[in-house]
Amino acid sequence: MAPVNRIIRFSSVDGPGNRTVVFLQGCNMNCRYCHNPETRALCVHCGDCVDVCPTGALSFSEGFVSYDHTKCIFCDACIKTCRHDASPRIRNLTAEETFPEIEKQLPYIRGVTVSGGECTLYPDYLTALFSLCKEAGLTTLIDTNGTLDFAAYPALLSVTDGVMLDVKSWDSSVHRSVTDTDNADVLRSLSFLAEHGKLEEVRTVVVPGLVDAKYTVRETARVIAPHLSKRPVRYKIIAFRPMGVREAFRSYETPDTALLSSLADIARAEGLSDVIIV
Amino acid sequence: MRTITMDRVNTTREKMLDVVKSNTLTHEQKVANMAILADSLLEVLELPEGLSDLLERDITDGQCICDLNEGHAPLRPRYIVPDYAKFMKEGSAFLELPPPSDLYEALNSLLIFYKHVPSVTNFPVYVGQLDVLLDPFVKDVDEATAHKLIRLFFTHMDRTILDSFSHANIGPVPTKAGEIILDVVGELEDAVPNLTMKTDPALTTDDFILRGVKAALHTAKPSFANHPMFTAEFPSGISAGKDAGNYVIASCYNGLPYGGGSYTLSRLILGNIAKRASGIEDFCTKVLPQVCDIMARYMDERIRFIVEDSGFFENNFLAKEGFIRRDRFSAMFGLVGLAEAVNCLLEKEGKKGQRFGHDKEANELGVRIMNIINDFNAAHENKYCEISGGHFLLHAQVGIASDIDVSPGTRIPIGEEPAELRDHLEVLSHFHKYFVSGTGDIFPIDLTVHRNPDYVLDIIRGAFKENLRYLSFYSADSDVIRITGYLVKRSEIDKLEAEQNVKHDTTALGMGAKHNGKILERKVR
Ligand code: SF4
Ligand code: SF4
Numbered sequence: 001m002a003p004v005n006r007i008i009r010f011s012s013v014d015g016p017g018n019r020t021v022v023f024l025q026g027c028n029m030n031c032r033y034c035h036n037p038e039t040r041a042l043c044v045h046c047g048d049c050v051d052v053c054p055t056g057a058l059s060f061s062e063g064f065v066s067y068d069h070t071k072c073i074f075c076d077a078c079i080k081t082c083r084h085d086a087s088p089r090i091r092n093l094t095a096e097e098t099f100p101e102i103e104k105q106l107p108y109i110r111g112v113t114v115s116g117g118e119c120t121l122y123p124d125y126l127t128a129l130f131s132l133c134k135e136a137g138l139t140t141l142i143d144t145n146g147t148l149d150f151a152a153y154p155a156l157l158s159v160t161d162g163v164m165l166d167v168k169s170w171d172s173s174v175h176r177s178v179t180d181t182d183n184a185d186v187l188r189s190l191s192f193l194a195e196h197g198k199l200e201e202v203r204t205v206v207v208p209g210l211v212d213a214k215y216t217v218r219e220t221a222r223v224i225a226p227h228l229s230k231r232p233v234r235y236k237i238i239a240f241r242p243m244g245v246r247e248a249f250r251s252y253e254t255p256d257t258a259l260l261s262s263l264a265d266i267a268r269a270e271g272l273s274d275v276i277i278v
Numbered sequence: 279m280r281t282i283t284m285d286r287v288n289t290t291r292e293k294m295l296d297v298v299k300s301n302t303l304t305h306e307q308k309v310a311n312m313a314i315l316a317d318s319l320l321e322v323l324e325l326p327e328g329l330s331d332l333l334e335r336d337i338t339d340g341q342c343i344c345d346l347n348e349g350h351a352p353l354r355p356r357y358i359v360p361d362y363a364k365f366m367k368e369g370s371a372f373l374e375l376p377p378p379s380d381l382y383e384a385l386n387s388l389l390i391f392y393k394h395v396p397s398v399t400n401f402p403v404y405v406g407q408l409d410v411l412l413d414p415f416v417k418d419v420d421e422a423t424a425h426k427l428i429r430l431f432f433t434h435m436d437r438t439i440l441d442s443f444s445h446a447n448i449g450p451v452p453t454k455a456g457e458i459i460l461d462v463v464g465e466l467e468d469a470v471p472n473l474t475m476k477t478d479p480a481l482t483t484d485d486f487i488l489r490g491v492k493a494a495l496h497t498a499k500p501s502f503a504n505h506p507m508f509t510a511e512f513p514s515g516i517s518a519g520k521d522a523g524n525y526v527i528a529s530c531y532n533g534l535p536y537g538g539g540s541y542t543l544s545r546l547i548l549g550n551i552a553k554r555a556s557g558i559e560d561f562c563t564k565v566l567p568q569v570c571d572i573m574a575r576y577m578d579e580r581i582r583f584i585v586e587d588s589g590f591f592e593n594n595f596l597a598k599e600g601f602i603r604r605d606r607f608s609a610m611f612g613l614v615g616l617a618e619a620v621n622c623l624l625e626k627e628g629k630k631g632q633r634f635g636h637d638k639e640a641n642e643l644g645v646r647i648m649n650i651i652n653d654f655n656a657a658h659e660n661k662y663c664e665i666s667g668g669h670f671l672l673h674a675q676v677g678i679a680s681d682i683d684v685s686p687g688t689r690i691p692i693g694e695e696p697a698e699l700r701d702h703l704e705v706l707s708h709f710h711k712y713f714v715s716g717t718g719d720i721f722p723i724d725l726t727v728h729r730n731p732d733y734v735l736d737i738i739r740g741a742f743k744e745n746l747r748y749l750s751f752y753s754a755d756s757d758v759i760r761i762t763g764y765l766v767k768r769s770e771i772d773k774l775e776a777e778q779n780v781k782h783d784t785t786a787l788g789m790g791a792k793h794n795g796k797i798l799e800r801k802v803r
Contacts, residue, residue, distance in 0.1 A: 009700050012730045013726055018733045108741070
């Protein structure tokens with residue numbers, strides 16, 4: 001079982017080709033520039049959001065908020081009200097309950113991406129869901145912050161085609177100041193996944209004044225480069241944009257194109273050929 | 279020939295003078311319009327009773343049948359699809375051209391030939407299976423030369439075929455020539471000619487489709503045709519080339535027999551027909567079958583005139599030299615406004631909230647209406663349509679610029695598209711199968727897809743598994759855009775709106791469709 005925040009049926013931006021994306025709720029990092037802060041925490045059932053819902057999709061009884069997705073018009077009034085970085089629009093689904101919503105997109109999709117929040121908080125759910133996807137001939141990708149110790153989950157890895165990993169900062173103290181967590185687990189995942197041919201894509205968000213992007217991109221590319229013969233890896237350099245970010249952190253600037261292309265050049269100089277800027 | 283009133287003569291003369299004096303029409307457009315007006319004075323067809331009440335009205339005043347200005351005395355079939363492969367092999371006695379021996383001669387010969395292919399627009403609606411025609415010659419020159427020559431050839435077509443109802447085909451088998459053509463159209467960003475890639479899961483590689491998708495995101499072409507579906511529907515006979523099938527895609531997206539074409543195309547305006555009915559049963563059992571019958575008999579008469587009286591097939595060199603064969607012509611039984619008909623009928627039944635494209639009952643009514651039309655056509659016989667079993671071919675017509683509140687064919691109205699592309703595609707999968715002589719849907723694609731053309735590839739591959747027939751994509755920001763089936767440059771519409779001359783007559787149609795058909799407001803995917 002996992003808390004499903006949202007399912008995007010056709011996506012062109014979450015891995016190769018057309019994919020269905022499942023977003024799970026809850027995250028174990030606290031990134032300053034998180035673009036969907038409402039996916040970070042689980043609902044504490046305070047009830048604040050129930051009254052702002054214009055359609056009666058939310059109700060409160062016996063200390064719990066419940067959500068009727070058939071009534072929801074996705075106006076986002078609830079998540080704007082929530083003070084806990086949570087969302088009431090969560091459905092707790094098993095893999096078996098989730099899969100039919102993916103299957104509807106056949107034969108138009110080539111695969112599934114599970115994202116978050118942090119989807120690897122639910123490794124058993126992922127393993128079960130991906131097993132069902134594999135039976136249907138779909139490819140499977142995980143979009144993660146890299147905190148899971150993948151080596152401890154061989155069953156999950158065996159049904160996972162690739163991992164899209166965020167490397168937020170190479171320097172651990174910077175990483176802590178950006179995310180409130182250390183980056184040792186992330187770097188371990190980077191090496192492990194690259195070595196085992198499971199790395200699909202690495203991303204670094206460029207926030208001038210917050211992140212040491214040049215250092216991060218160079219060191220990350222160096223880890224990946226020796227393993228490129230196992231599979232090609234895309235490096236996605238993402239410009240910070242204030243849209244959707246929590247108010248306290250919106251003042252960071254968007255990097256200019258010169259900086260972004262110099263970062264792409266650094267990755268290319270280390271031997272990566274598939275480098276894109278978004 | 280029947281006499282007509284002097285009043286009608288004088289009204290027509292006024293219109294002719296307006297054409298002569300027009301500020302915006304080019305010389306060629308004036309000549310074409312003068313011919314249409316002259317033709318409108320002829321009265322030689324035996325018209326079925328009840329036709330004029332259905333035909334001679336404005337679209338906003340209940341017009342139910344539209345003959346798309348084909349004229350009163352058709353002097354040639356509407357759409358002509360010459361066997362260019364035969365021309366490449368044998369040359370032409372009439373044109374005094376021997377078979378070409380290299381790429382220079384092949385391109386030159388084709389450009390000459392195009393000037394001798396009549397059609398309703400006076401321009402060739404089909405310019406050939408160009409990859410198959412050119413590939414043998416491309417191999418003899420270096421790639422840069424081939425690229426340059428083909429680029430000049432395409433520029434020549436755009437500047438001299440002054441109408442974008444003109445269509446080239448490539449695929450399903452990838453070739454060097456096909457690749458060069460895709461690269462060239464991607465670079466040129468011209469409206470003419472339209473381009474279709476015949477696509478077969480067994481024959482067309484991902485790489486070739488992706489090359490097509492990348493070109494389409496620049497310049498709104500090629501479109502993608504479901505090759506196995508068309509191949510199964512058109513009986514074998516003369517083929518457009520190895521694996522290219524016995525059909526072509528011509529004009530907007532019209533599936534037609536190779537080495538033949540279509541005598542005529544009329545269309546049912548279903549929304550207006552529905553307005554005449556008291557409810558669903560009255561429409562399905564009485565009103566619609568009656569209008570179908572009148573339109574079919576009108577088409578029969580037009581065909582009779584072209585075949586028996588016009589002398590076209592006896593005298594034109596295309597027929598005399600075997601580039602077309604009379605027995606490879608059929609006719610297109612067209613329709614528009616299924617969505618409006620369904621919505622109107624449900625409203626009459628007190629179910630106003632139900633909309634075509636969204637509600638099960640509405641979509642099922644759409645299918646029921648299509649089955650009625652399909653069954654009607656299967657029962658109606660025309661002896662000159664041997665190639666299609668003695669019946670017409672159904673056609674989801676794309677609309678004309680003056681259409682108001684009329685959605686093309688079976689399309690979901692712009693502005694009412696389902697929020698999810700998956701749901702949109704599901705609706706289409708119920709309707710594409712009927713239209714052997716063409717239907718298609720158009721999707722403007724978000725810019726982010728430039729980085730992931732595989733997204734479009736997956737949709738194309740999926741759609742053809744679901745028996746969709748024909749799909750077009752363009753990037754939401756490109757200059758060349760697909761209006762309803764044909765292509766127009768936004769920059770040219772801007773010129774025309776500023777009352778400057780433009781070379782392609784379809785630009786005016788695009789301008790009309792922009793205002794009446796809201797084509798710039800399609801849902802971006
Ligand atoms: S997004 Fe849905 S649940 Fe939230 S307030 Fe709006 S309608 Fe209610
Ligand atoms: S979603 Fe937020 S506001 Fe709503 S009940 Fe849960 S914690 Fe409270």
